[in-house]
Amino acid sequence: MTILVTGATGMVGRLVVERLVAAGARVRALTRSPGTARLPEGIEVVAGDLADPSTLVSAFGGVQRMYLFPVPATAREVVAGAVGAGVRHIVVLSSGAVTTGFDTDFHLPVEQAVEASGVAWTHVRPGEFMLNKLWLWGPSIRADRVVREPFPDTAWYPVHERDIADVAVTALLQSGHAGRVYDVNGPQLISHRDQVRAIAEAIGEDVRLEVVTPDRARQHYREQGGFAAANADFLLGFEDYSGNDTAPTAEAFGPAFTGPLPTAEQVTGRPARTFAAWAHDHADDFR
Numbered sequence: 001m002t003i004l005v006t007g008a009t010g011m012v013g014r015l016v017v018e019r020l021v022a023a024g025a026r027v028r029a030l031t032r033s034p035g036t037a038r039l040p041e042g043i044e045v046v047a048g049d050l051a052d053p054s055t056l057v058s059a060f061g062g063v064q065r066m067y068l069f070p071v072p073a074t075a076r077e078v079v080a081g082a083v084g085a086g087v088r089h090i091v092v093l094s095s096g097a098v099t100t101g102f103d104t105d106f107h108l109p110v111e112q113a114v115e116a117s118g119v120a121w122t123h124v125r126p127g128e129f130m131l132n133k134l135w136l137w138g139p140s141i142r143a144d145r146v147v148r149e150p151f152p153d154t155a156w157y158p159v160h161e162r163d164i165a166d167v168a169v170t171a172l173l174q175s176g177h178a179g180r181v182y183d184v185n186g187p188q189l190i191s192h193r194d195q196v197r198a199i200a201e202a203i204g205e206d207v208r209l210e211v212v213t214p215d216r217a218r219q220h221y222r223e224q225g226g227f228a229a230a231n232a233d234f235l236l237g238f239e240d241y242s243g244n245d246t247a248p249t250a251e252a253f254g255p256a257f258t259g260p261l262p263t264a265e266q267v268t269g270r271p272a273r274t275f276a277a278w279a280h281d282h283a284d285d286f287r
C-alpha cells in the first residue's frame, strides 16, 4: 500500500513521513521543491503543487491513502483527481476552529470537498500548535532572553505537533478511523506565563516576561516578520477569525473548549505530550 503525504516538508508533514517510514509503510512525499526538500532517504519524493491540480496526476498513481495538507481553493479538484486515481482514504489536516464554528472558509471547505467525493475520510482538527510560540517568541528569546506579551495569564490547551502527526498516522495505518473527526488539543490548560517558565527551564536560563500593551506587541511582531507578522493581528486580538476588526482584551481569549480533549490518547494509546516536554524537544531552537 502506498501512502501519499502532501505538505511533506511541513512541521507536521515531516513527522507524518517519519512515523510512516518507522512503521514500514511505503511513502510517497509531495513537495513543490524536491531539490531542497531534505526528505528521508528511501522514500519516493515527487514534485507537485496542490494549488495546481494538473501537476499532481503522476503523484496519485498507485496511491491508496493520502494525508492532505489544506489548500482550500483547489481542494475539490485535488480530491477528485486523487479519488479518480484510486485513493480510498484521505486524512485531512484541518483545524479545531471548524469545531468551534470560527472556520467556515479555510479548513471547512477542504473537509467538505473530501466528504462530497465519497472517499473514506478522517478529519484531524488540532487546536493551537505549541509551535506557534517558537515562531512568536523564539527570536526575542534567542536574542535577549525576553518575551513581550500583553496577556500573560491567558491560558489555552496547546498541542504538540508530534501528537497531531501521531493521530494522523494512526488514522492512515489502522482501520476504524473512517468517518471520524478528531479534535486534538494538548493535555493541560497552561498560561503564557507558565509557558515562558517551561521554556526557561528547558533551556536552563532565565527568560524575562515583559508585559507590554497589545499595540507594542503588535509592533514587535510586525517587525519580526514571518509567522509573527502574518498572524499578529489575529493572535493579539486586533481581528477575529474572519478578519473583522476587534479590540484586544484578555477576555477575548477565553477557551472555546471547556477542557483538554483526550483524543490523542484515545486514538494513539499514549498520553498527549505536555508543554514542558515540547519545550525540552525544542530547547536548542530557543537557545
Ligand SMILES: NC(=O)c1ccc[n+]([C@@H]2O[C@H](COP(=O)([O-])OP(=O)(O)OC[C@H]3O[C@@H](n4cnc5c(N)ncnc54)[C@H](OP(=O)(O)O)[C@@H]3O)[C@@H](O)[C@H]2O)c1
Pocket (backbone or CB within 6 Å): 006, 007, 008, 009, 010, 011, 012, 013, 014, 030, 031, 032, 033, 037, 048, 049, 050, 051, 052, 069, 070, 071, 093, 094, 095, 096, 125, 126, 127, 128, 129, 132
Ligand atoms: N498554527 C496553528 O496553531 C494551527 C492550528 C490549527 C490548524 N493549523 C493548520 O496546520 C497547518 C500547518 O501545518 P504544518 O505546520 O505541517 O505546515 P507548514 O510547516 O506550514 O508547512 C506546510 C507545507 O505544505 C507545503 N505546501 C504549502 N502549500 C503547498 C502547495 N500549494 N502545494 C504543495 N505543497 C504545499 C509546503 O511544502 P513545499 O514548500 O515543500 O511544497 C510546506 O512545507 C496550517 O496551514 C493550518 O492549516 C495550524
